[in-house]
Amino acid sequence: NAGVTQTPKFQVLKTGQSMTLQCAQDMNHNSMYWYRQDPGMGLRLIYYSASEGTTDKGEVPNGYNVSRLNKREFSLRLESAAPSQTSVYFCASSEAPGGVTDTQYFGPGTRLTVL
Amino acid sequence: AQSVTQPDIHITVSEGASLELRCNYSYGATPYLFWYVQSPGQGLQLLLKYFSGDTLVQGIKGFEAEFKRSQSSFNLRKPSVHWSDAAEYFCAVGAPNQAGTALIFGKGTTLSVSS
Numbered sequence: 191n192a193g194v195t196q197t198p199k200f201q202v203l204k205t206g207q208s209m210t211l212q213c214a215q216d217m218n219h220n221s222m223y224w225y226r227q228d229p230g231m232g233l234r235l236i237y238y239s240a241s242e243g244t245t246d247k248g249e250v251p252n253g254y255n256v257s258r259l260n261k262r263e264f265s266l267r268l269e270s271a272a273p274s275q276t277s278v279y280f281c282a283s284s285e286a287p288g289g290v291t292d293t294q295y296f297g298p299g300t301r302l303t304v305l
Numbered sequence: 306a307q308s309v310t311q312p313d314i315h316i317t318v319s320e321g322a323s324l325e326l327r328c329n330y331s332y333g334a335t336p337y338l339f340w341y342v343q344s345p346g347q348g349l350q351l352l353l354k355y356f357s358g359d360t361l362v363q364g365i366k367g368f369e370a371e372f373k374r375s376q377s378s379f380n381l382r383k384p385s386v387h388w389s390d391a392a393e394y395f396c397a398v399g400a401p402n403q404a405g406t407a408l409i410f411g412k413g414t415t416l417s418v419s420s
Contacts, residue, residue, distance in 0.1 A: 234410075
């Protein structure tokens with residue numbers, strides 16, 4: 191039981207390049223989330239998916255797109271990376287559909303640097 | 306809108322001493338409250354959560370937290386700190402039925418443990 195897995199662990203991009211961060215969970219959870227973590231800012235929600243087939247914007251969605259490919263997988267895409275997107279990205283999942291009351295389980299994170 | 310404040314950015318505690326990390330929230334109704342811990346280079350792990358009932362909540366690793374509605378606080382405590390407790394601690398609030406939000410995290414408190 192791997193929980194929440196994220197790939198890649200590290201990535202360096204040049205400004206303007208695109209990339210997709212992958213996230214998968216094997217807990218049969220309904221809700222999945224993407225956060226970014228910046229020093230002194232805590233975690234901020236980028237997008238979330240309350241159930242398969244739905245996605246919604248969080249606090250900081252600009253510059254990102256997401257896809258809930260199936261119940262297990264939730265990807266985050268940067269179409270044209272900018273230095274302001276240098277951050278650590280965490281994927282999380284929780285059992286209930288759209289549940290903010292549930293425990294969220296976090297992946298190990300992807301450390302992204304945009305030059 | 307709901308918010309979470311962790312007043313202490315960094316705390317240093319001697320090994321074996323007691324610990325209290327402060328958390329204040331802003332939310333109109335009874336919130337769903339969480340404490341997460343993040344060890345260096347790792348994802349977040351749930352320590353404990355409060356939904357309703359007994360206001361003193363026990364968590365993993367010997368941690369507890371007390372919900373005080375009158376003070377809008379949910380402080381985390383541990384009677385005797387171990388060196389392995391050195392990490393970053395995040396308080397979070399979940400607001401049910403708030404579309405477009407998941408957990409709102411505080412900015413975190415970094416705990417250092419001195420020998």
